Amino acid sequence: MVTPSFLRKCALIPLGLLLLGGCGKVETPAQAPQPVAAAPASPTATPAQKSATPNSFDEVTAQLDPGGDFYLYLSTEQCLSSLSRKIDSLHNLLLSGSGGEIVSNPEQAEKTFALIKDIVHKCGIEDVSGFGASSLPISPGLYRNKFFIHHYPDKGAGLFWSIYGKEPHDLAGLDFLPVDTAVAGVGDFDLAQVVNFLRQEAEQSGFPEAKQAVDQWQTQFAGVSGLQLDDVLASLNGALGMVLTLDATNTITVPVGNQSQTIPAPRLALLIAVKNDLVFKQVDKMLGGNPGVIKVDEPDLRMRTMPIPALPALNLRPSVAQWNGYLVIASDDKLIRDMIAVQKGAPGFKSTPEYAALSAGLPQQGNSFGVSTQRFADTLSKFQRQMLANQPGGAAPQAALMQNLMSKYQNPGHTFGVRVAMPDGLLCIFQSSQGSSQLLAPLVILPAAVGAGVALPAYSAARGKALQTKSLANAKQIYLACKMYAVDNNGAFPPTLDALFPTYLSTRAVLVSPLMPSEPVGYAYTPGLKDSDAPDTVLIEDKFASVKNVRIVVHVDGTANITRAP
Numbered sequence: 001m002v003t004p005s006f007l008r009k010c011a012l013i014p015l016g017l018l019l020l021g022g023c024g025k026v027e028t029p030a031q032a033p034q035p036v037a038a039a040p041a042s043p044t045a046t047p048a049q050k051s052a053t054p055n056s057f058d059e060v061t062a063q064l065d066p067g068g069d070f071y072l073y074l075s076t077e078q079c080l081s082s083l084s085r086k087i088d089s090l091h092n093l094l095l096s097g098s099g100g101e102i103v104s105n106p107e108q109a110e111k112t113f114a115l116i117k118d119i120v121h122k123c124g125i126e127d128v129s130g131f132g133a134s135s136l137p138i139s140p141g142l143y144r145n146k147f148f149i150h151h152y153p154d155k156g157a158g159l160f161w162s163i164y165g166k167e168p169h170d171l172a173g174l175d176f177l178p179v180d181t182a183v184a185g186v187g188d189f190d191l192a193q194v195v196n197f198l199r200q201e202a203e204q205s206g207f208p209e210a211k212q213a214v215d216q217w218q219t220q221f222a223g224v225s226g227l228q229l230d231d232v233l234a235s236l237n238g239a240l241g242m243v244l245t246l247d248a249t250n251t252i253t254v255p256v257g258n259q260s261q262t263i264p265a266p267r268l269a270l271l272i273a274v275k276n277d278l279v280f281k282q283v284d285k286m287l288g289g290n291p292g293v294i295k296v297d298e299p300d301l302r303m304r305t306m307p308i309p310a311l312p313a314l315n316l317r318p319s320v321a322q323w324n325g326y327l328v329i330a331s332d333d334k335l336i337r338d339m340i341a342v343q344k345g346a347p348g349f350k351s352t353p354e355y356a357a358l359s360a361g362l363p364q365q366g367n368s369f370g371v372s373t374q375r376f377a378d379t380l381s382k383f384q385r386q387m388l389a390n391q392p393g394g395a396a397p398q399a400a401l402m403q404n405l406m407s408k409y410q411n412p413g414h415t416f417g418v419r420v421a422m423p424d425g426l427l428c429i430f431q432s433s434q435g436s437s438q439l440l441a442p443l444v445i446l447p448a449a450v451g452a453g454v455a456l457p458a459y460s461a462a463r464g465k466a467l468q469t470k471s472l473a474n475a476k477q478i479y480l481a482c483k484m485y486a487v488d489n490n491g492a493f494p495p496t497l498d499a500l501f502p503t504y505l506s507t508r509a510v511l512v513s514p515l516m517p518s519e520p521v522g523y524a525y526t527p528g529l530k531d532s533d534a535p536d537t538v539l540i541e542d543k544f545a546s547v548k549n550v551r552i553v554v555h556v557d558g559t560a561n562i563t564r565a566p
Contacts, residue, residue, distance in 0.1 A: 177342065182244045185371070
């Protein structure tokens with residue numbers, strides 16, 4: 001049984017790996033010192049040095065665009081190529097010598113290390129030899145951004161390299177995106193391989209609990225769906241997709257704080273590539289007895305729709321369809337019809353000037369594509385501004401700060417990108433109205449803005465408390481002067497505060513309220529009272545405390561307090 005104490009001990013693994021050899025460690029063979037060349041008399045460029053250890057710099061940088069505003073190469077060979085050996089070393093360290101005191105169940109530890117090593121080996125992470133990124137302005141307001149993950153040609157056989165597709169192909173999903181597409185993506189992803197990998201690892205882990213959990217999950221899946229998991233996995237065809245549209249001709253109202261905002265009506269479709277209609281037939285069977293289901297059976301489309309009249313504003317008509325080699329789950333049947341129409345020749349996103357500008361020069365074949373349009377960026381930006389504008393009055397300063405930073409570092413933009421499986425790695429290339437440096441800026445700036453947004457209310461509250469405390473101190477000082485006056489005048493307080501100067505008060509600054517420093521007298525005084533009057537009678541009160549929704553008062557008996565204003 002995997003105990004909490006054992007899991008805590010396993011948390012030592014990352015520390016052990018770092019101790020046994022971190023990223024970028026270079027072992028230099030012993031050799032005689034080499035003479036150092038004398039520095040040239042005039043400043044010239046230093047000759048380029050070659051790396052003392054092999055790396056994938058040339059292979060990675062060959063895929064990048066130099067000369068832009070962002071360029072990065074990171075070698076991971078020293079860190080990842082020997083990861084399995086480092087796991088073995090840590091294993092031996094913990095199970096021998098003084099390490100035996102850390103591991104109370106060696107048999108369980110053996111199984112855990114074997115499982116970790118097997119996952120690392122099979123997923124292919126050790127084959128990652130380097131990572132690169134670049135960003136190049138190619139026209140005003142348009143950047144080409146690239147990311148490349150490299151492996152050597154004789155590597156790359158693990159799960160990480162195979163689930164995203166092997167051979168580039170036509171990006172057929174582009175052919176059915178409607179004109180009002182906001183966000184979309186369709187690409188190779190072998191879900192069946194991922195599920196089978198996790199299932200196999202659990203069954204071979206040596207932990208009975210893991211195998212029991214897998215068996216129980218498969219039983220529950222069959223009970224809920226009426227299908228065997230293996231049959232469903234065999235019906236999948238290695239691709240997933242999503243299409244989100246925003247229909248400007250049909251708006252909806254959504255709550256934003258205490259107000260509401262009108263946005264284009266969203267529509268969503270999820271796509272799963274399938275080899276047959278196994279899942280659709282089962283869905284059809286489960287809905288067969290519902291008279292509210294609308295059935296469509298056409299040569300190129302089978303669809304089942306269940307309208308939801310209770311939400312007319314959203315026009316929700318959940319639909320499941322078998323179409324074009326996909327199992328489609330959509331928020332409404334019209335979206336499916338619109339995609340079919342585009343595929344048959346109706347104008348779609350691919351026919352827009354926005355797509356033409358974003359896709360120019362990009363690969364026409366790949367393993368996936370993703371798009372985020374200006375329509376989505378504008379809607380999101382408007383929604384964010386409205387949310388900040390609707391902040392309560394007390395939150396106005398930080399809301400203004402956040403809005404200013406967002407406008408500078410998170411300008412609305414659009415993006416189109418393609419992922420391509422290369423013989424030596426994975427290349428992601430996308431063109432966007434923002435470069436990598438602009439995309440990374442929010443990662444640096446926005447956390448500071450969030451911190452400021454959190455700190456400002458606390459600072460404001462603390463400063464407000466300090467001002468109230470200073471006002472109360474002033475009021476007490478005025479009261480002491482009034483009390484000394486009463487001692488000298490048979491218990492009668494002064495007729496006005498002016499009577500306190502200069503005998504009982506030496507400066508008029510004490511009459512100024514910190515809550516309204518522009519006013520020479522910030523305290524209301526009740527004349528005609530004596531020190532023998534009712535003790536709870538208010539003698540002195542800050543006239544401007546109401547701006548903080550409080551009362552600051554001193555009574556005849558000298559008690560002073562700050563209370564919440566009614």
